[in-house]
Amino acid sequence: MSVCCYASCHSKRAFKGSDRKGSECQSPKGHCVWQRPEAEIFTDVAVKMGVPRDRILLETRATNTGENNMFSYQVLMEQSIPACRVILVQQPFMERRVYATFLQQWPAENTQAIVTSPALQLQGFPNHQVGSMQDLIGYMLGVLERIRDYPQKGFQVEQEISSEALDAYQWFLQAGYRPK
Secondary structure (H helix, E strand, C coil): CCCCEEECCCCCEEEECCCCCCHHHCCCCCCCCCCCCHHHHHHHHHHHCCCCHHHEEEECCCCCHHHHHHHHHHHHHHCCCCCCEEEEECCHHHHHHHHHHHHHHCCCCCCEEEEECCCCCHHHCCECCCECHHHHHHHHHHHHHHHHHHHHHCCCCCCCCCHHHHHHHHHHHHCCCCCC
């Protein structure tokens, strides 16, 4: 349910997203909820909002956040478009993870990046597509685990995790929630 919008110096937009069952195609329920690649879905939204279709490049092969970086970069390079400014669009609880992955895996140096997300209220987020509040909390626990564990695997840069966040993580585990 995530998308990264890569803005280049040439005002092209590259939307990424796969129809494969990678981590980025999963909802907190643990399964793919869209019938089409998310890149195509977000392209339709952008076109409806006035972005000309010929200004959009698609990347639909990625099955995880690292591949999102690599494949989106390849799409831009195939078009000879240098990516000097990048906007990463993600769910609010995924901002830190997507930025840490970008910093570790984006192939180009000197690329400016910012992360943004829609203003979502936690109470309204669980729904028939993403699952229950328990599903969502489990998904967020999994995100925290990845922020903690993936730097050692080389997938993202290391980040400080506050003691309050780690205490909350432990509380949810003791309350019976399981990371997804």
